[in-house]
Amino acid sequence: MLVTFLDIVIAGLLLGGLYALIAMGLSLQYGVARVLNISHGEFIMLGALTTWAFYTAFDINPLAALAICGPLAFILGFIIHRTLYKRLLNSSGSLALFEGNSMLASFGLMFIVQNLALMFWGPEIRGYSYLAFPVDLAGAVFGANRLVTLGFAILIGLTFYFFLTRTRIGKAIRAAAQDPAAAGIMGVDINNVLAICFGLGAAMAAIAGMLISMSYPVHTGMGLEYTIIAIIVVVLGGLGSIPGSFIGGLLLGLIGSIVTYFEPGLALAAYYVIFILLLLVKPTGLMGKS
Numbered sequence: 237m238l239v240t241f242l243d244i245v246i247a248g249l250l251l252g253g254l255y256a257l258i259a260m261g262l263s264l265q266y267g268v269a270r271v272l273n274i275s276h277g278e279f280i281m282l283g284a285l286t287t288w289a290f291y292t293a294f295d296i297n298p299l300a301a302l303a304i305c306g307p308l309a310f311i312l313g314f315i316i317h318r319t320l321y322k323r324l325l326n327s328s329g330s331l332a333l334f335e336g337n338s339m340l341a342s343f344g345l346m347f348i349v350q351n352l353a354l355m356f357w358g359p360e361i362r363g364y365s366y367l368a369f370p371v372d373l374a375g376a377v378f379g380a381n382r383l384v385t386l387g388f389a390i391l392i393g394l395t396f397y398f399f400l401t402r403t404r405i406g407k408a409i410r411a412a413a414q415d416p417a418a419a420g421i422m423g424v425d426i427n428n429v430l431a432i433c434f435g436l437g438a439a440m441a442a443i444a445g446m447l448i449s450m451s452y453p454v455h456t457g458m459g460l461e462y463t464i465i466a467i468i469v470v471v472l473g474g475l476g477s478i479p480g481s482f483i484g485g486l487l488l489g490l491i492g493s494i495v496t497y498f499e500p501g502l503a504l505a506a507y508y509v510i511f512i513l514l515l516l517v518k519p520t521g522l523m524g525k526s
Contacts, residue, residue, distance in 0.1 A: 244493050246373060250382045252489020253389030254444055258462055259469035259481040260393060261440030267476025268413040268433040270331060271321055271338045275346035276466055277459030279309055279438045281353060283445025284454040288362050298366055298450050299388070305442040313438025316345070317431040325430075346459070353456040363453040385447045392443060393482050396436075400478060409433055413476060461504075468511045474521030484522060 258280060265273045283305045290296035290304065321338055328334035367381040400406035411419040412429045420426045444462075448454065469488050473480025488507065495506040514521065 240497075242373060244497050245490065246378060247496075248490035248493030249486060250378065250386045250489070251492055252486035253386040253393075254448060254485075255465055255469050255489050256393055256482045256485025257389045257440060257444045257447070258466045259473065259485050260396060260478055261437035261444070262463075262466040263470045263473070263476060263478055263481040264409075264433050264440075265437035266470065267478075268409055269317065269321065269430045269437075270335055271317075271342065271434060272335065272467075273434075273437065274339060274342040274463060275349060275459075276342075276437070276441055277461065277463035278346050278349040278353070279313070279441035279459075280445035280448065280462045281454070281456060281459040282349065283309060283442030284449040284458070285353065285357050285362070285445075285456065286442075287446040287449045288364060288454055289357075291364050291366065298364075298446060299384075301446055302388075302443055305446050306439045309442030310435040310439035312435075314431045314435035316438075317434035318427075320345075321434065322427055322431070346463075350456060350459060357456055359456060361453045361455045364449070366450050379451065381450045385451055388447055389444075392440070396440070397478060397482070405429075405432065465507060468507050471511060471514055471519075471521055477521065480522050487522075 258276075261279075262273060262276045265271050265276070286305055286308075287298050287301040290301045291298050296304075320341060324337050324341060325334050328337055367379070367384055369380050370377045371380050371383055400409060408419065408424045408429050409432070411422070411424055412426055412433075416426050419429075445454075448462075465488070469484045470481055472488060473482070473484030488510070491506060491510065492503045496503045
């Protein structure tokens with residue numbers, strides 16, 4: 237009984253760590269930049285397949301790929317916001333109109349990135365073996381790669397939280413999230429902050445993709461499922477709340493682990509049920525503001 241309990245809880249935390257990291261990036265993009273980025277999962281896919289390519293073609297350690305995938309995704313996200321979403325923001329008559337237009341644009345971006353990746357990598361499912369040896373935790377056995385993934389997800393999440401709360405850029409981001417107009421009056425370069433937020437969200441997605449590739453098969457069509465999960469976690473934690481996304485990701489991972497133990501095919505359906513119930517009962521989420 238104890239082994240089963242540990243197996244469910246630890247497996248849930250392992251999965252939840254990835255969900256938390258994925259959702260924190262989307263929460264930043266929507267909570268500050270006001271872009272509900274439907275293409276978020278495609279950055280996860282790019283990070284995963286790029287890590288796979290680095291490891292299989294050049295024997296670059298997947299953990300070392302973090303230093304490559306993260307910055308490249310940040311630059312790509314920064315450029316996309318400055319060239320696409322900034323123009324949409326300037327041309328939209330209101331914030332509500334911008335949110336609708338930006339979501340439609342992100343749908344287009346999703347298909348563009350997905351098809352470019354399909355042309356480059358093809359539709360095949362790919363994977364590699366890295367730190368795949370078993371580790372026994374009080375009778376519950378897990379791959380070392382999954383434990384390393386959880387450790388990195390928590391470390392990156394905490395580092396990002398301290399970045400937001402302890403640095404000047406982080407304080408500017410939080411100010412822009414609370415009141416963009418007042419932040420602009422106080423000297424914050426809003427356009428630059430919004431682009432940084434979108435770039436950071438893309439970087440966290442790519443890093444999550446790197447971690448996913450260490451434990452799961454990857455392919456060019458994997459992005460949409462992770463985007464849906466990220467949206468559910470963001471709603472669960474509270475729109476725009478970074479700590480809420482972290483807690484929500486861990487909680488959703490635990491719920492998924494419990495459901496998977498009884499019926500593996502119902503995990504994603506359980507996520508949708510939670511999503512609908514939240515919208516009906518507590519649309520602000522666990523840590524969202526009313």
